Amino acid sequence: MPSAFGAVAQRTAASGPSPFGPGPCNTQPQAGTLYQASELEPWVDVDPTSAADADGPDLVGVYQQDRYSSGGARGLGTSVSTDGGTTFLPLPADELPRFSQCAGNPLYERASDPWVSIGPDGDAYQIALSFNDTANFDNAVLVSQSPAASDGRQWSDPITLKRDTNPAVFNDKESITADQNDANYVYAVWDRLVFPNERTRGSSPENTAAYRGPTWFSRTTNGGATWEPARPxxxxxxxxxxxxxxxxxxxxxxxxxxxxxxxxxxxxxxxxxxxxxxxxxxxxxxxxxxxxxxxxxxxxxxxxxxxxxxxxxxxxxxxxxxxxxxxxxxxxxxxxxxxxxxxxxxxxxxxxxxxxxxxxxxxxxxxxxxxxxxxxxxxxxxxxxxxxxxxxxxxxxxxxxxxxxxxxxxxxxxxxxxxxxxxxxxxxxxxxxxxxxxxxxxxxxxxxxxxxxxxxxxxxxxxxxxxxxxxxxxxxxxxxxxxxxxxxxxxxxxxxxxxxxxxxxxxx
Known part of the structure; x- marks a missing residue:
């Protein structure tokens, strides 16, 4: 079958070798098969303030980096383009948001569900599900911010929107949206699964029948300086x-x-x-x-x-x-x-x-x-x-x-x-x-x-x-x-x- 006609152009590899290298970067051995240098589940946004740039607008793309068969990845990768997607620069490990141990966060072994959104002022926001798979079932929804001037190259220390250390609770499938109408407002939303404590017995609650899964929400009203307490x-x-x-x-x-x-x-x-x-x-x-x-x-x-x-x-x-x-x-x-x-x-x-x-x-x-x-x-x-x-x-x-x-x-x-x-x-x-x-x-x-x-x-x-x-x-x-x-x-x-x-x- 022939390739695309006319409109589809500028095909670019947006990811590269794993920034975490071939060796282990967790504090303890991990379960499951590691797919080294795999990049998947991508999301992207375009900086609206860069529309008139001569080389093309700026883009920030995110993805799971080094997926595990048993859930999540060693971290979340980030690639940035300042020429309308003609080329992408994958960030090294020390420039990534610190969502997992491999990216410099000692609390969480893995990260998943990458998402990015860029506001009308050019500030970018990444959100992640960070969790432990072997040590315990601690998990959290984390947000990191990148100022417009850095073109997605600099990311703040993560802010925790919700953390659960009870193995009967798990946050999942979070997303983030910068309001294009007002740069002060950014919204985070996800589902939070709550299982009966007596049914989990300290292990994964995946197969538990009785649970609740409400939608949870948090927002910033001051451009990421602070976030409101998460609530259903x-x-x-x-x-x-x-x-x-x-x-x-x-x-x-x-x-x-x-x-x-x-x-x-x-x-x-x-x-x-x-x-x-x-x-x-x-x-x-x-x-x-x-x-x-x-x-x-x-x-x-x-x-x-x-x-x-x-x-x-x-x-x-x-x-x-x-x-x-x-x-x-x-x-x-x-x-x-x-x-x-x-x-x-x-x-x-x-x-x-x-x-x-x-x-x-x-x-x-x-x-x-x-x-x-x-x-x-x-x-x-x-x-x-x-x-x-x-x-x-x-x-x-x-x-x-x-x-x-x-x-x-x-x-x-x-x-x-x-x-x-x-x-x-x-x-x-x-x-x-x-x-x-x-x-x-x-x-x-x-x-x-x-x-x-x-x-x-x-x-x-x-x-x-x-x-x-x-x-x-x-x-x-x-x-x-x-x-x-x-x-x-x-x-x-x-x-x-x-x-x-x-x-x-x-x-x-």
Whole structure:
């Protein structure tokens, strides 16, 4: 299959050799298989203050560095670009945020769930889940800040938003959002799983049935100088949880938090997974939140190797959200994995939109183009003209006759709010998913990165090509013309047809 046409350009390796070196850097031996020099689960943001730079805008990308099969990584890597993504500089260990022992934090053996957001003043914020895997189950949500003048090269000592030393409590899947409307406000959100103490017996609570998983929140109102005490903003109830919490700020100042809500009982007929949002209307800026507003049932069936049936770990339970950040706008868009479009046989990319700030949502449609293969791990952003861009992976180029599981990254864009789409290939050649680290399946990340500034999109993806590395791309005008109009009836399924998806405590 030919490479991408026109719009996709400037393919760059954004990660390099491990900054931690080949030798051990933890205080004690670690369990699980170490995938040395693997970089996965990337996220990226673009500095809005650098839009007019002659060499192109500044980007900061983050990722798991040296993944373990049993959860987390030796640390979180950071790569910076000051030329619009033409080149990236991976930071050495002594310049990384101190999220783990290998990066200089003596308290935590591992780090996971990297995320970065850059504010309207150019200050960047990284957030991490830091935890111990062998010594105890201490875990914490940490934030580090980089001043605009350093272009992502200097990071503060981490501030702890929430730390738990009780092995019956675990924080998970945190994200961070700098409010583009006001540089003083930055928001952090995550789920916090709480298990009965008597059920854990000092060991991992992964298999414990009784638990709670509310959404927790913290914010700074003074540009990172201090952070408010973390607090729960939504509790789905006993044996239920949220995951994939992510906040966007709208052009009118409202906040919207997307999440998957798992109900393990059948109250209100909602057993299983639901994609939902919480709203914080302006001028609250997170001080108060609405109740749950449903977008759709979650109909993922997961992803497997089409030849062997081996699991492929993807973003199957992690929704993604993007807002139109232009002043006065309140459009919001969501994507996630869903198999409703083919009788729950294969995951595709579902898309839904809201034109009233997340209060109501359109019926989901399929925006992945090949319904006969599995599509997964979408990312979504809106550019400076209100155009919607989505990246995702699929297996359409897989050849059963080869030893590889050929996988590709695709970019699709809509200029009309999701009614029509035009798609291009991001990967110049397929990568082999079977060479990815194994962590409950072949794994390049529960999510991938996508930035946007002006009319340029910046895909930031992890791919396995012998080693697992992060690659950056630019997608810019002239974009391909719309070639695909999603069906508005293809996904119609009765509620009884949806798979009953249960919560997954501590996926790490």
């Amino acid at each position: 903003i939504f509790d789905p109830g006993q044996n239920d949880q949220t995951i994939g919490n992510q906040i966007v700020a709208l052009g009118d100042g409202d906040l919207v938090n997307i999440m998957t809500v798992f109900s393990n009982d059948n109250r209100a007929g909602r057993r299983g997974g639901t994609i939902a949002v919480l709203r914080s209307p302006f001028p609250s800026r997170g001080s108060s939140w609405s109740g749950q507003i449903g977008i759709s049932r979650l109909g993922t069936v997961g992803v497997t190797d089409p030849e062997t049936g081996a699991p492929v770990r993807t973003g199957d339970i992690i929704p993604e959200i993007a807002s139109d950040e232009r002043a006065g706008h309140d459009e919001v868009y969501a994507v996630w994995q869903d198999a409703r479009f083919n009788g729950f046989q294969r995951d595709q990319i579902a898309f839904s939109s809201s034109t009233d700030g997340g209060r109501t949502w359109s019926e989901p449609v399929r925006i992945s183009t090949h319904n006969d293969t599995q599509a997964f791990t979408p990312a979504i952003r809106v550019d400076g003209q209100g155009n919607v861009g989505v990246t995702y992976d699929d297996f359409r180029n897989n050849d059963p006759a080869t030893p590889a599981l050929e996988t590709d990254v695709w970019f699709t864009r809509s200029t009309d709010g999701g009614r029509t789409w035009g798609e291009e290939r991001v990967t110049p050649t397929s990568f082999d998913m079977r060479t990815a680290p194994v962590a409950r399946g072949y794994f390049v990340g529960d999510y991938e990165g996508l930035g946007a500034l002006g009319t340029t999109f910046y895909p930031f993806s992890s791919e396995s090509r012998g080693t697992t590395d992060v690659f950056a791309t630019t997608v810019q005008t002239p974009f391909t013309s719309p070639t695909y109009t999603p069906s508005t009836t293809e996904g119609a399924q009765p509620a009884s047809a949806f798979p009953v998806i249960k919560g997954r405590p501590i996926p790490r």
